[in-house]
Amino acid sequence: MVAFNRTTLEEVIKKRFFFAPSFQIYGGVAGLYDYGPAGCALQANILDLWRRHFVLEEDMLEMDGSIMTPATVLKTSGHVDKFTDWMVTDTINGEIFRADHLVETVLEKRLNEDKQARLAELEGTNVVASKDKKKKNKIKPVKLDENMKAEYENILAKTGNDLSKPVEFNLMFESNIGPTGQLKGYLRPETAQGQFLNFKRFLEFNNDKMPFASASIGRSFRNEISPRSGLLRVREFTMAEIEHYVDPNNKDHPRFDEVKDIKLHLLPQNIQVEGKTNPIEISIGEAVEKKIVDNQTLGYFLARIHLFLIRLGIKNERLRFRQHMPNEMAHYACDCWDAEIQSSYGWIECVGCADRSAYDLTVHSNRTKEKLVVRENLSEPLVYEKTVLEINKKVFGPKLRQNAKAVEDYLFRLDEEQLKALKKALEVGNGKTTVPGTDGKEYEVFSEFFNIERQTITEYVREYTPNVIEPSFGIGRILYSLIEHVFWVREDDEQRAVLSFPPRVSPFKCLLVPLSNNPAFSDLVRDLSARLRKLSIAIKVDDSSNSIGRRYSRNDELGTPFAITIDFQSVNDNTVTLRERDTTKQIREKVDTILQVLKNLTEEEITWDEVMTKYPVFVQQELDS
Numbered sequence: 311m312v313a314f315n316r317t318t319l320e321e322v323i324k325k326r327f328f329f330a331p332s333f334q335i336y337g338g339v340a341g342l343y344d345y346g347p348a349g350c351a352l353q354a355n356i357l358d359l360w361r362r363h364f365v366l367e368e369d370m371l372e373m374d375g376s377i378m379t380p381a382t383v384l385k386t387s388g389h390v391d392k393f394t395d396w397m398v399t400d401t402i403n404g405e406i407f408r409a410d411h412l413v414e415t416v417l418e419k420r421l422n423e424d425k426q427a428r429l430a431e432l433e434g435t436n437v438v439a440s441k442d443k444k445k446k447n448k449i450k451p452v453k454l455d456e457n458m459k460a461e462y463e464n465i466l467a468k469t470g471n472d473l474s475k476p477v478e479f480n481l482m483f484e485s486n487i488g489p490t491g492q493l494k495g496y497l498r499p500e501t502a503q504g505q506f507l508n509f510k511r512f513l514e515f516n517n518d519k520m521p522f523a524s525a526s527i528g529r530s531f532r533n534e535i536s537p538r539s540g541l542l543r544v545r546e547f548t549m550a551e552i553e554h555y556v557d558p559n560n561k562d563h564p565r566f567d568e569v570k571d572i573k574l575h576l577l578p579q580n581i582q583v584e585g586k587t588n589p590i591e592i593s594i595g596e597a598v599e600k601k602i603v604d605n606q607t608l609g610y611f612l613a614r615i616h617l618f619l620i621r622l623g624i625k626n627e628r629l630r631f632r633q634h635m636p637n638e639m640a641h642y643a644c645d646c647w648d649a650e651i652q653s654s655y656g657w658i659e660c661v662g663c664a665d666r667s668a669y670d671l672t673v674h675s676n677r678t679k680e681k682l683v684v685r686e687n688l689s690e691p692l693v694y695e696k697t698v699l700e701i702n703k704k705v706f707g708p709k710l711r712q713n714a715k716a717v718e719d720y721l722f723r724l725d726e727e728q729l730k731a732l733k734k735a736l737e738v739g740n741g742k743t744t745v746p747g748t749d750g751k752e753y754e755v756f757s758e759f760f761n762i763e764r765q766t767i768t769e770y771v772r773e774y775t776p777n778v779i780e781p782s783f784g785i786g787r788i789l790y791s792l793i794e795h796v797f798w799v800r801e802d803d804e805q806r807a808v809l810s811f812p813p814r815v816s817p818f819k820c821l822l823v824p825l826s827n828n829p830a831f832s833d834l835v836r837d838l839s840a841r842l843r844k845l846s847i848a849i850k851v852d853d854s855s856n857s858i859g860r861r862y863s864r865n866d867e868l869g870t871p872f873a874i875t876i877d878f879q880s881v882n883d884n885t886v887t888l889r890e891r892d893t894t895k896q897i898r899e900k901v902d903t904i905l906q907v908l909k910n911l912t913e914e915e916i917t918w919d920e921v922m923t924k925y926p927v928f929v930q931q932e933l934d935s
C-alpha cells in the first residue's frame with residue numbers, strides 16, 4: 311500500500327478540477343473556492359443522497375430561504391452579539407491567527423499525552439472557548455481568570471514573535487439592504503434562522519402534526535479569521551441543515567427501534583475529561599438507555615448521520631461522534647455531539663448535532679410577539695389550581711387612563727410567584743402599592759383595580775414551544791474528507807492514483823472509450839452514448855488519441871467506477887467490455903447485457919463481486935496496458 315501523500319492528492323484535485331481557488335488569476339482570496347465539473351457532480355450526488363436519506367425518508371419539509379438577512383433577526387438569535395471568534399495579530403509580521411487555534415497548535419507541540427484533557431479543560435474558560443461555541447449564541451465570553459491568563463500568555467510567548475491582545479471579531483459579513491443604507495443586513499451564517507421563522511407555516515403545512523422536521527440546503531457565509539486547510543475552513547460554503555421539532559415532554563422517536571442496534575464510535579464527555587481520545591464502540595440503543603446520549607431523538611439522528619456518512623464512502627474507523635464538554639455547550643442546549651471525520655488535517659467536525667431546546671423559537675417569539683407554539687388537543691382535560699389575575703375594567707381603565715396599557719402589560723407578564731408577592735404587597739399596604747409599567751415609570755395601584763386569586767383551571771388544549779434537535783452538515787468538509795478516504799495509489803511503476811467513490815456518489819458513472827479514434831467506432835460510440843444517457847447514467851466519452859491505459863487512469867483519478875470499451879470485435883458482434891475501476895477486471899458481453907449490468911451496478915443493486923461470479927472475466931492484456 312502506497313503511503314498517503316497529501317501533495318499527490320492535491321495534484322489530482324487540481325488536475326481533475328474538483329475544486330480550485332476562486333479568482334486565482336487575480337491572486338485569489340483565502341477561503342473562497344470554485345468547484346469544477348467533477349466537484350459539482352460530486353457535490354450534487356452528495357446532496358441528492360442527503361435529500362433521499364433525510365428529506366424523503368423522513369418526510370421532512372424542505373425550504374429554500376433568503377441568504378440576505380435583516381440585522382434584527384440575527385440580533386434576536388444572538389449572532390450580532392455572540393457570533394465571534396477571538397483573534398490575535400503577530401505584531402512583527404502582521405499575520406492574523408484565530409486565538410483558540412493558535413493556542414491549540416502551541417499546546418499540541420507542548421503536550422503529548424494529556425493534550426485532549428488539557429484542551430477539554432481549557433474549552434470555554436477563556437478565549438479558547440471561541441472554538442465552537444461562538445455561533446448561534448453559543449459563546450458566552452468569559453473573562454480570563456488570573457491563572458488562565460498566565461497560562462495563555464505563557465503559551466503565546468512560545469510562538470516566538472510578540473502577539474497583540476486578543477480581540478473579538480464578528481464572523482458575519484455585513485451589508486445594507488436597499489439604496490438608503492438604513493436597513494442593515496448580513497449574509498446568513500447558517501440556514502437555521504430562516505427555518506425557525508417559518509415554523510408556523512411548516513406546522514400548518516404538516517396539518518398541526520408533531521413531531522416533524524424542516525430542512526434546508528444552501529450557502530452560508532462566515533468571515534473566518536484565517537481560512538486554512540482547503541475546503542475545511544472557508545468563507546462561503548454549502549450547508550444542509552435539519553430542524554426537528556419535538557415535544558419537550560417526550561423526546562422518544564417513533565423510528566428509534568429501526569436504528570437502536572447500530573454501533574457508533576462515541577467520545578463522551580467523561581472519556582475526554584480522562585484525557586483519552588479512543589472512542590467507545592456502543593449501540594445507540596445502549597447509549598441512550600445509559601443516558602450517554604440524552605434522548606432517543608438525538609440518538610436517532612446520530613445513527614442516521616452515521617448511516618449517511620458510511621453510505622457516502624466515509625470509513626467507519628475514521629468516523630467518531632464527540633460530545634461537547636459542558637462548558638462548550640450553549641447554556642440552553644441539553645446535549646450536543648459533533649460527527650468528526652479524520653483526515654490528514656486531524657479529526658474535523660463535519661456535522662454538528664445539537665438539542666437546542668426551545669431557545670430559538672422562544673427568542674423569535676418574544677421579539678416579534680408571534681406565537682411559535684404547538685396547540686395540542688387533550689384527550690383528557692387538564693385540571694389544576696393556579697393563581698391568576700383578573701383586571702376590573704370598570705375601575706382600572708378610568709383610573710389609570712393613558713397609562714393603563716403600560717401597567718396592564720406589566721401585570722400580565724407576572725408569573726405565579728410574582729402575583730402572590732403583589733397580593734401580599736397590597737395586603738401590607740392596606741390595599742395600595744406601586745408597580746412599574748412597561749414604560750419604566752412607577753404607578754400606584756389599588757386592590758379594587760384587579761383580583762388575584764387561586765382558581766381551578768380546566769384546559770382542553772395544551773400549548774407548548776417545541777424543542778429543536780438540529781443536525782447541521784457542512785457539505786464541503788464532508789466532500790473533502792470523502793475524497794481523502796477514497797483516495798489511494800496503485801502499487802505499479804507509474805503509481806497511478808484512484809478515487810474509489812461508491813458508484814452512487816462518483817461524479818461520472820461510466821467512461822466510454824473507443825479503442826482508437828478509428829471512424830469505424832463512431833456509430834457505436836454515438837449509439838451507446840445515447841442509450842446510456844437515456845438510462846440516466848452520467849458518462850464521459852474519451853475518444854482522444856491517448857493510450858487506453860492512459861485514458862483509464864485519467865478516469866480512475868476522477869473516480870469513474872466503470873468503463874465500456876469499444877473495439878473491432880464490438881463492431882462485428884455487438885459485444886463490449888465493461889471494466890471496473892478498483893480491480894481493473896473486465897467482462898465481455900453483448901451490449902444489452904452490459905447496459906443492464908451497468909444500470910444495476912450504478913444504482914448499487916448489485917456489486918462488482920456479484921457480477922464477477924456471474925460472468926467470465928475477460929482477459930485481454932493489451933487493452934489495459
Ligand SMILES: Nc1ncnc2c1ncn2[C@@H]1O[C@H](COP(=O)(O)OP(=O)(O)OP(=O)(O)O)[C@@H](O)[C@H]1O
Nearest residue numbers: 441442445542543544547659660661662782784787
Ligand atoms: N468555515 C467553515 N468552512 C467550512 N465548513 C464549515 C465552516 N464552519 C462551519 N462549517 C460546517 O458547518 C457545520 C455546522 O456549523 P457549526 O456552526 O456547528 O460549526 P462550528 O462549530 O462553528 O465549526 P468550527 O468550530 O470548526 O468553526 C460544521 O459541522 C461544519 O461542517
